[in-house]
Structures are given as C-alpha cells and as structure tokens.
Amino acid sequence: MxxxxxxxxxxxxxxxxxxxxxxxxxxxxxxxxxxxxxxxxxxxxxxxxxxxxxxxxxxxxxxxxxxxxxxxxxxxxxxxxxxxxxxxxxxxxxxxxxxxxxxxxxxxxxxxxxxxxxxxxxxxxxxxxxTSDPEYYKWTQWIFLRMFERGLAYKRGAAVKWCPQDQTVLANEQVVDGHCERCGTEVEARDLEQWFFRITDYADRLLDDMEKLEQWPERVLTMQRNWIGRSHGAEVQFSVVGGDEAIPVFTTRPDTLFGATFFVLAPEHPMINDLVRGTAAEAEVTDYVRRRGAESVADRMRDDRPKTGVDTGRRVLNPVTNEEIPIWVSDYVLVEYGTGAIMAVPAHDERDHTFALAFGLPIRQVVAATDGADVDVQAQAFTGTGDDAVLVNSGQFDGMTVADAKNAVPAWLAEDGRGEQKTAYRLRDWLVSRQRYWGAPIPIIDCPSCGLVPVPDADLPVRLPEIEDYAPKGRSPLAAAEEWRAVPCPSCGAAAQRETDTMDTFVDSSWYYLRYVNAHDDMExxxxxxxxxxxxxxxxxxxxxxxxxxxxxxxxxxxxxxxxxxxxxxxxxxxxxxxxxxxxxxxxxxxxxxxxxxxDEIVNRYGADALRMYVLFMGPPEQDKEWSDSGVLGPSRFLDRLWKAVDRIAAETSGDPLPVAPSGAEGSALDLLRLTHHSIQRVTEDIDRRLQFNTAIAAAMELLNGIEKQRDALLGDPIGGQALRHAAGTLVCLVQPFAPHIAEELWEALGGSRLWETPWPVADPALLIADTFECVVQINGKLRERVQLGCGLPKDEVLAAVKALPKIAEQLEGRELVKEIVVPDKLVNIVVK
RNA sequence: GCCGGGGUGGCGGAACUGGUAGACGCACCGGACUCAAAAUCCGGCGUUGGCAACAACGUGCGGGUUCGAGCCCCGCCCCCGGCACCA
Structure with missing residues (x-):
C-alpha cells in the first residue's frame, strides 16, 4: 500500500x-x-x-x-x-x-x-x-402563539436594558456587568413597551426539576440556581401613617421584624410621588429620584459606592411594635426585586447598618447569641442565624431560635392579614422583542379596537418583508415596511398594523432540538x-x-x-x-x-483525523485547554505509525479483518492478546461511561506501542501472526470513532468493509485476567522491592515468598514485626519497629 | 461575601474504589540512518547525591486519620467560573 x-x-x-x-x-x-x-x-x-x-x-x-x-x-x-x-x-x-x-x-x-x-x-x-429559514421560523412563530394563548407571552411597559450600539433592548441574561453581552457597550435603562415570556411562572419547576438532571455538570446547575435565585421569606404589610394604603415589603428575615427601625423605598417605587406630594420634603425627594435615575446602569452596580438617601418625612407603622418609623428613599433598594421596598433592621443586616450609621437612625437588637459571643450591634450588624441565635426584645417570641421564628412570625402575622410566607426570585421575565431586522417577526397584529390579536396559524409564517434599509434607528426596521405592516385585523377586519419587532435569537434556539425530529415537515x-x-x-x-x-x-x-x-x-x-x-x-x-x-490549515497539513484526535487528546474534555502547534504532531505521528503497522500486518498475515483471538497463545503473543483486550475495556469505558476521550486515545496509543514492540518477533509464527492480526483489527476498530477515515481505509486493507456499522469489539473476560502480577513490597509503607507472583495465591504464601526475597529478608533482620498487610494480587506492606 | 470547579515534571496531562505518583503525548538530550539536513527508528528524561546498585526528597501550605494519602478529615493560600446593596 x-x-x-x-x-x-x-x-x-x-x-x-x-x-x-x-x-x-x-x-x-x-x-x-x-x-x-x-x-x-x-x-x-x-x-x-x-x-x-x-x-x-x-x-x-x-x-x-x-x-x-x-x-x-x-x-x-x-x-x-x-x-x-x-x-x-x-x-x-x-x-x-x-x-x-x-x-x-x-x-x-x-x-x-x-x-x-x-x-x-x-x-x-x-x-x-x-433557524432563519421560513420553513423553520414559521414554527418559532407558532410556538410564540401557543405562549400567547397561555398568557405566557405578554406586552408591557417596563424599565428595560437598551444597548445603544446595537440599537435594541436586551434580556437581563444578555447584560453582563452592565454591558451588552454581544458588543460590550454599556447598556442604558429605558422605559419601553416590550414583549416578554413569563419564565418567572416556571421558576420553581426550573429549580426543582434540576434534581432530575443528575447527569448535568455541577457548575451548570449552580449557575442556573444562582440565576433563578430563589429566597424564602415573608411579605409584610406596613401601613402608612396618615393614609389608607399599606406598602408591602419582602424579607427573608421576618424573625427580625421587631428590630425594624426604619423603612426604605427604591427611587423608582411608584408610591413615592403620592407620599411626598405637597410635603416639605417633596423637592428634595424628587431631586434625589431624578439624580439616581440619571446614573448609568454600570455605575449603580458598582459595589463600593457610599450609601445615599433622603428622608420623605412620612412614616409607616411597624405592624408588630406599632411604632412609627420613618420612610426613606435610597438606591440601595432595587425596584425590580421583591416589592421595591424594605423594612430596615440595622442591628441584623449589614446594608441597613451602614445606612443607619450614615444617617443616625436607631439600631435595636432583636437577636442574641447564646454561645457567649460578644455582640455589639451598635458597632456591627449581627447576622448569625444558627441554632445559638435566639430572639430578644421580640414580645412573645423572646427565646425562640431564628430558624423557628422565621416560620412562627409570618404565621402569626397571617392570622390578621398583616403578612404571609412568600418566596422571591432573582429571575425576571424574559424580554424577547428586538428592534432589529434579522429575526423571526412577532406574529401579532395590533388592532385599534381588538387590541393585540394573534396571526391565525393558517397565515404563518409571517415572512420578513424585503426592505431597503436595515440600519437600526431605535425602532424596528420593519416599521418602514408600511405595505407589509398594514393588514386587516383577523378578528374584526378593521385596518390594523403588524407588530414590527422581531424575536430574540435565543427563542429560535430554544426548540431546534425538537425540529430535527421532523425537520422538513410543513404540517407541524x-x-x-x-x-x-x-x-x-x-x-x-x-x-x-x-x-x-x-x-x-x-x-x-x-x-x-x-x-x-x-x-x-x-x-x-x-x-x-x-x-x-x-x-x-x-x-x-x-x-x-x-x-x-x-x-482548515491544520486539516490541510495533517488531515482531519489528526485534528480530530488532537482536540480530544489535548486534555479532559470539560476543562479549558491550551492549543499547542507542536502537540498535533503526536496524533499525526500516531496515525502514520498505525498506517504502517496495519499495512504490514495485513500484507503478511491472512484471515478475517478481525480474527478471533487464537487459542494456545503464550509468551509475548499472549501478552499482546491481553493488552488488546485491556485496551478494548479501557477505550469502551472511557467513551461510554466517562466521556474521557484523552485517556481513550492514550489507551489506543499504548496498544499500538505494544503491537510495534512485538511485531517482528510474532510475524513469523502462525499463532503470533493471528494474535497480531487480532490486535491490529481491534486497534482499527477502537480508533474508528476518533479517526474514522483512516480506520475505514485500514479496515479495508484487512479485508473488511463498512467499519462504521461493524459491531464494537467486546473484551474477552478470560483475557483480562493475568496469571501473574507484579507484587509491590513495602516496608513501613515505603516501596522496597517488586516481585512477580502467581495470581490468587493465599496470603501466607505471598508473605512467605516476599520474606524470602534477599533484600527484604535483610531489612527485616533483627526488627520487631508489628503488622503485615496483604492486598490480594497487588501489594504487601510489612510494618516493623 | 455566598455557591461551584481547580492547583501533580520544562509543557498538556494520567493515576476510575485510599495501595508502585508522573500512563500517553509534546519539548529536550544522546545514538542509528544520511555527504548533510529533514523525516524515521532506538535509548534517556521529577529533584538532589552517587560511576553504579541505590538512597533521600517530591502532587499549593500547615496539621490529622491510616499499615499506607495526589485521593479522606480539619484549618489556610492561590487560580478560574457564577451570583452579589437580591433585603
């Protein structure tokens, strides 16, 4: 060849x-x-x-x-x-x-x-x-409509993240440290009417079903858990002094309610205007809100910024102490989490503590440590929640552990509607509309009398119109396609307008794995x-x-x-x-x-098989890897050697491409057969159970090394020749998933055909068992000698054989025997004094 | 700060269940072949000492459990990823 x-x-x-x-x-x-x-x-x-x-x-x-x-x-x-x-x-x-x-x-x-x-x-x-093919996005739109029907796709005005570079809104998930995930531009906050998917309805199931994902990497599950960010706590109503309304807060520490000494609203909280209208603080509060609003998203996310805030002069009633406590406005409270308002417990929350110190607000301890720890809440917040943290200054709850009080306090509040147990999530609804051209049009028609009307399934797909100018202008380029936009309302027939936003491309890729099953079906x-x-x-x-x-x-x-x-x-x-x-x-x-x-360059130079092997051989597949130009030489040389070895064996032996292992093999022929079957086992396990391709390839390389070592000695001998052919055929089989082209070619050289559908080799248990093993002999845990012994030897015989070794006998001479450990077919450790 | 992953030769990495640390490969060194070089083949290759046999040391650091620890436990350090003023 x-x-x-x-x-x-x-x-x-x-x-x-x-x-x-x-x-x-x-x-x-x-x-x-x-x-x-x-x-x-x-x-x-x-x-x-x-x-x-x-x-x-x-x-x-x-x-x-x-x-x-x-x-x-x-x-x-x-x-x-x-x-x-x-x-x-x-x-x-x-x-x-x-x-x-x-x-x-x-x-x-x-x-x-x-x-x-x-x-x-x-x-x-x-x-x-x-996904950009109408044959595909027709069904992306179809799924959107199913979402719409179920109330899971909805349009609302909201403060959203806007990328000024890409001229479109982004999902929360696409904002990384205040910057656009795609282009790196700092995002802005804007108030816009946008389409959302109600993924928050599924927060619990997305979290709880992770238990079923046993075969998922821990780091991915962790990231999803962090992202969803579920916190259990309570929602508590604080009624406004001198008004009818109550403001709800979310807290994970309802046990500290007796220590709430002030109250804070996020600057964007909708009730602020009403609270301060006509009061002495109105100008100051409004000014504060405006200044915070002008700050960039990235600035507000800086973690070293000092606490700022302003007193509204209004008060709420602490529902358990009936004390009047002041309402402040501060941007350390986020409008989009919980209710956008908090009860502040400076004694037991670091952020509230900092704020209290900055503005001279009272700090009252309601949790104490029983383990004797020195607690001075005036100096530092005490955030302990262990079994040794118990309530004080908390009426009938005094002496209760924090863990118990977290349930007991909300239960007590619930009796007369002052509060209830509640769960909050970090996850927000998924913003899916984009003001760009190259995406699936949202299949909705806006009718002046019927409102938002879905495009009937029969009219799908809503095709992207041909337009002249794709440049982003802050609204969808589709808005310029006026003929395309103007349609009769499917419901009442009146003149209506199509939705002009397109969908986030993550919508397209959220279901493609289903479409492969019936990739070109135009009925469903x-x-x-x-x-x-x-x-x-x-x-x-x-x-x-x-x-x-x-x-x-x-x-x-x-x-x-x-x-x-x-x-x-x-x-x-x-x-x-x-x-x-x-x-x-x-x-x-x-x-x-x-x-x-x-x-491409690597393929031109070394071939696809070498590249395929190298990318897998570089290291464990889940780890980051460093490309090395010379590293690819390893697999490339391996394939060269494989070619030569199999070529020669094919030429100088005859029989099936993968003949049965010859019986009666001994010596190096038997060693080679054992190596072959150990290799089958290792490669099979590495691919099937461990997805550890680097070691699978190493095992194949070891088999080739073994074949090369024995080749010249075994070729002349009939049994040896068959053992070689068996080993070579097996190696070609094992290498095939990694280097399928050369494997087919060599399989053919051995007289086979269509290796890709040839059954995977199975290790013969008889050839996985050796009759001797290299016994490791340790004295006091230190390696002192190795000796070949028969497998399955009883312990006393192993010990006798080991002690008879001159080197071991010499070292045991005159020392007191403490203990003897024999690990069958593996090692002996003799402990002496 | 919380959660997750990791730290092994000059380099990428192996050691799966606590049992020979460094498989396999790269790089490097020596040799063969060659006028020469490349390619290929053979040999060497953790550190220190020794001609060698061999010995001591060695898996981020400090302790512990064990006959025996890269692996288990306790306390740290460092690197990577996620979340983070989330109440």
Whole structure:
C-alpha cells in the first residue's frame, strides 16, 4: 500500500458516506426503523459566521465519537446539524457591505458547511435546518402563539436594558456587568413597551426539576440556581401613617421584624410621588429620584459606592411594635426585586447598618447569641442565624431560635392579614422583542379596537418583508415596511398594523432540538410520537457559556410545550456535557488578538483525523485547554505509525479483518492478546461511561506501542501472526470513532468493509485476567522491592515468598514485626519497629 | 461575601474504589540512518547525591486519620467560573 495520504483517504470516505447516506436515521414510522435502542446525540448548533473554529471542532468531534460508538453498539443514532442563523452579525455585515442579511447568511452557511464536511462528522444531513429559514421560523412563530394563548407571552411597559450600539433592548441574561453581552457597550435603562415570556411562572419547576438532571455538570446547575435565585421569606404589610394604603415589603428575615427601625423605598417605587406630594420634603425627594435615575446602569452596580438617601418625612407603622418609623428613599433598594421596598433592621443586616450609621437612625437588637459571643450591634450588624441565635426584645417570641421564628412570625402575622410566607426570585421575565431586522417577526397584529390579536396559524409564517434599509434607528426596521405592516385585523377586519419587532435569537434556539425530529415537515412543528420516541436528548454537548441563557430557555420551552400537551417529557436534555474553551498563548482565540488557529490549515497539513484526535487528546474534555502547534504532531505521528503497522500486518498475515483471538497463545503473543483486550475495556469505558476521550486515545496509543514492540518477533509464527492480526483489527476498530477515515481505509486493507456499522469489539473476560502480577513490597509503607507472583495465591504464601526475597529478608533482620498487610494480587506492606 | 470547579515534571496531562505518583503525548538530550539536513527508528528524561546498585526528597501550605494519602478529615493560600446593596 502507498504512503498515508490523509487528503486522499479522507476525500474518498467522505464521498462513500455521502453516496450511501451512511448516517441518515429513520423515524419510527419509517419501515427502516426497528426496535433497536435509540440514541439522540446532539451538539449545540453553531452560529454560521462562515468560519469553523477550534471550539466547533472539539464540540462536534466529541459528539461524533459518541455517535459512532452508539451506532456500533447497536443503537439507532440521531446526530443532526443546523444553523442558528438569525442574528446581528449577518445583519451588521449586510449593512456594512450593502448586501442582504439573507444573502450574507446563505454564503456563510455554504462556507461553514463545506468546512464541516471536511471534518468527516457522521451527521444526518437530510435533517439540516436553518433557524432563519421560513420553513423553520414559521414554527418559532407558532410556538410564540401557543405562549400567547397561555398568557405566557405578554406586552408591557417596563424599565428595560437598551444597548445603544446595537440599537435594541436586551434580556437581563444578555447584560453582563452592565454591558451588552454581544458588543460590550454599556447598556442604558429605558422605559419601553416590550414583549416578554413569563419564565418567572416556571421558576420553581426550573429549580426543582434540576434534581432530575443528575447527569448535568455541577457548575451548570449552580449557575442556573444562582440565576433563578430563589429566597424564602415573608411579605409584610406596613401601613402608612396618615393614609389608607399599606406598602408591602419582602424579607427573608421576618424573625427580625421587631428590630425594624426604619423603612426604605427604591427611587423608582411608584408610591413615592403620592407620599411626598405637597410635603416639605417633596423637592428634595424628587431631586434625589431624578439624580439616581440619571446614573448609568454600570455605575449603580458598582459595589463600593457610599450609601445615599433622603428622608420623605412620612412614616409607616411597624405592624408588630406599632411604632412609627420613618420612610426613606435610597438606591440601595432595587425596584425590580421583591416589592421595591424594605423594612430596615440595622442591628441584623449589614446594608441597613451602614445606612443607619450614615444617617443616625436607631439600631435595636432583636437577636442574641447564646454561645457567649460578644455582640455589639451598635458597632456591627449581627447576622448569625444558627441554632445559638435566639430572639430578644421580640414580645412573645423572646427565646425562640431564628430558624423557628422565621416560620412562627409570618404565621402569626397571617392570622390578621398583616403578612404571609412568600418566596422571591432573582429571575425576571424574559424580554424577547428586538428592534432589529434579522429575526423571526412577532406574529401579532395590533388592532385599534381588538387590541393585540394573534396571526391565525393558517397565515404563518409571517415572512420578513424585503426592505431597503436595515440600519437600526431605535425602532424596528420593519416599521418602514408600511405595505407589509398594514393588514386587516383577523378578528374584526378593521385596518390594523403588524407588530414590527422581531424575536430574540435565543427563542429560535430554544426548540431546534425538537425540529430535527421532523425537520422538513410543513404540517407541524414536530410530531409528538416522534419527539417522544427520540427525546429527551441522550447526550447534549456544548460550551459552558450557554449554561444560563440557552439551557435555561430551552428547559422553559420544553416545560411549556409539555404543559400544552405537545410533548411527553419535561426536560429536554437528559445528559449534558460542557466542554472547556480552547486558548492560545493564554488567551481565548480571537481575530482581534491574532491568535486564531484555523482548523482548515491544520486539516490541510495533517488531515482531519489528526485534528480530530488532537482536540480530544489535548486534555479532559470539560476543562479549558491550551492549543499547542507542536502537540498535533503526536496524533499525526500516531496515525502514520498505525498506517504502517496495519499495512504490514495485513500484507503478511491472512484471515478475517478481525480474527478471533487464537487459542494456545503464550509468551509475548499472549501478552499482546491481553493488552488488546485491556485496551478494548479501557477505550469502551472511557467513551461510554466517562466521556474521557484523552485517556481513550492514550489507551489506543499504548496498544499500538505494544503491537510495534512485538511485531517482528510474532510475524513469523502462525499463532503470533493471528494474535497480531487480532490486535491490529481491534486497534482499527477502537480508533474508528476518533479517526474514522483512516480506520475505514485500514479496515479495508484487512479485508473488511463498512467499519462504521461493524459491531464494537467486546473484551474477552478470560483475557483480562493475568496469571501473574507484579507484587509491590513495602516496608513501613515505603516501596522496597517488586516481585512477580502467581495470581490468587493465599496470603501466607505471598508473605512467605516476599520474606524470602534477599533484600527484604535483610531489612527485616533483627526488627520487631508489628503488622503485615496483604492486598490480594497487588501489594504487601510489612510494618516493623 | 455566598455557591461551584481547580492547583501533580520544562509543557498538556494520567493515576476510575485510599495501595508502585508522573500512563500517553509534546519539548529536550544522546545514538542509528544520511555527504548533510529533514523525516524515521532506538535509548534517556521529577529533584538532589552517587560511576553504579541505590538512597533521600517530591502532587499549593500547615496539621490529622491510616499499615499506607495526589485521593479522606480539619484549618489556610492561590487560580478560574457564577451570583452579589437580591433585603
């Protein structure tokens, strides 16, 4: 056979797979379906920027290894691919170059698809989809309407985050430290009418169902938990002195209610104007509110800012002490959390304490430590809540522990409506409307008499109109398409206007995993029987950067669709694997830093198989990794050596591509058979149970090293030759998920065909057992000697054999024996004095 | 501050259930082949001492449990990620 030429080999097999539709998978209704177990292996779909990057290569190669493995262990595998193709980059590129977003997107998809094909991933291309395709977004709109019907999509005026660069509003999840997640511009606060999804209705289920996600990484669950931010506490009513109204507060410390010595409203609290109108403090309060409002979002988030505030002169009644306490306004209270108002307990809350000191407000201790700790609440807030923290100065609750009082106080308040147990969340409703062009139009019509009316399902999709100017102007570019906008109201027929905002692209990607199942069905988004057959996704793989946004939204969508009866499951992804990022020179690869290594260049030089192996071999898949230009040489050399070794063995032995292990092997032939079967076991475990691809590849490398070491000695011998052929065939089988092209070629050289659907090798238990082992001999826990002993030897015989060793005998000479430990077939430790 | 993850040779990493620390690979050093170089093949490669056999030390730091600790426990330090004036 010729020299290993990755380019030729890879092109050849990619064509075979395409011609034979090797990786297309039937749905249950298809006659080709049978009752073999199924596996849905999915990687997060890419944004088609045009260039495949190393993160994509790692992500999709991991999924591909799992797919191949499942296929060869008897599963029907669904392994699809698509493009998250709506979004700002294509739109911005179109604005810059004068083209159309749809054209830019089509070009980018064509380019990235070509690069993907060169990687040789075993994808069912017949299910390929693009979220910007009307065939797809028709159903995104359909889901929006289901949300609308259920009251889960609604429009309201609210203080929202606005990105002045991208000229659109953002979801809370898309604001990172006060800056736009996408472009890094500092966001502004604006009051706008916007569309929201009521994800907060699902906060409890999103949290509680995480218990079912046993196979999700802890760090992702933690991030979601933090994001949802559930706190149990109480809502307590404080009535305004000299008025009829009561102002509710949320507190997680109802046990400290007797210590509430003042009251604080957020500057945006809706009742402020009424409270101060006509009072002496009106001017000062209004001025304070205006100044806070002018501050940037990022400034308000700075954590070192001093406390500011102003006294309204008005008072509320502490509902348990009946004391009148002053109402202050301060921006340390956030309008969007809880009720936008707090009761301040300076003795037991650090923030309230700081505020009390700054403005000379009274501090009253209501919790004491019983462990003798010195507590001076005038100097410092005491925030202890343990079993040794008990209530004082709290009427009938004196002496009760904090934990008990947290329940007892709200229960007592509830008796006469002064308060009740309550749960608060950090999570806010998901703002989904965007004032940009390249997204799915929101399928709603605004009628002067009927209000917001859904577009009838039969009229979907609401297609994006062709427009001239995509440039953002602070309102949706769709507003300029007046002919498109003007429609009769579906309900009353009067002249009405279409909604002109488009949907956040995260809406598109919140359900794509369902669409793959019936990717080109134009009668429905997906068929319940089919999605229930394939989902939940058996293995989902993607970047940890989507831990909150995409994964939380997708879980929300799945629950909504489940509630509406379209799905038979509540969690979309049974197993989640988050891969680490690839760095170069200590930094994330990026064009601006000029440290991007293009996968294409590596493929041209070393082949896709070498690149596939290297990205997995670099380190544990979930960890961040550092790209090394010379590192790829390891796998590349391995494939070269593999080629030569298998080529020679194929030429000089005969039989099946993977003959049975010859019986009667001994010596180095037997050693090789054992190594082979240990390798099967290691690679199988590493792929199947541990998703630990780096060690699977290391095991394959060790097998090749073993084959090379024995090759010349065994080739002349009939049993040895068969052992070699068995080892070589096995190695090709084990390498196939990682390097599928060369594996097919070598399998063919061994006389086989279609390795991708050849059953995965199974380790022979008899060959996993050795008859001797290297016994480690320790004295006082220190390694002193090693000796080959027979397996299964009784303890006393092992000890006798070990003590007979000259070196050990010498060291035991004249010392008192304290203890002897024998770990069967492993080690001996002799403890002496 | 709270929550989660991590810290092992020159480098990436391995050690899965407490049992030989450093698998596999990169880099480097020496040798073979070559006029020479590249490629390839063979050998070496934690630190210190020693010609060597070998010995001592060694998994962020300090303690503990154990016959035995990279792994378990207690107390710290540092790095990464999430949340954070969230009442």
């Amino acid at each position: 010729e020299r290993y030429d990755p380019q030729a080999v890879e092109a050849r097999w990619q064509k075979v797979w395409a011609d034979e539709k090797a990786f297309e998978t039937p749905n249950p209704a298809d006659p080709a379906a049978d009752d073999s177990p199924r596996a849905y292996v999915l990687e997060m779909l890419p944004y088609p920027s045009g260039d495949l990057h190393m993160g994509h290569v790692t992500n999709y190669t991991m999924g591909d290894v799992v797919s191949h493995f499942r296929r060869r262990t008897g599963h029907k595998v669904l392994h699809p691919m698509g493009y998250d193709s709506f979004g700002l980059p294509a739109e911005n590129a179109a604005i810059k170059t004068g083209g159309k977003p749809a054209e830019v997107t089509a070009r980018n998809i064509a380019r990235i698809r070509e690069q993907m094909l060169r990687m040789g991933w075993s994808i069912d291309w017949s299910r390929e989809l693009s 988004a997906f068929a319940k029987g089919d999605v229930d057959w394939w989902l939940p996704v058996g293995q989902y793989i993607g970047g940890v950067e989507h831990a909150i946004l995409h994964l939380l939204y997708s879980r929300f969508f799945t629950k909504v669709l489940f509630d509406a009866g379209y799905l038979g499951f509540e969690e979309p992804f049974a197993n989640l694997f988050t891969q680490g990022m690839i760095y170069k020179d200590g930094a994330k690869m990026s064009k601006s830093k000029g440290n991007v290594v293009a996968p």
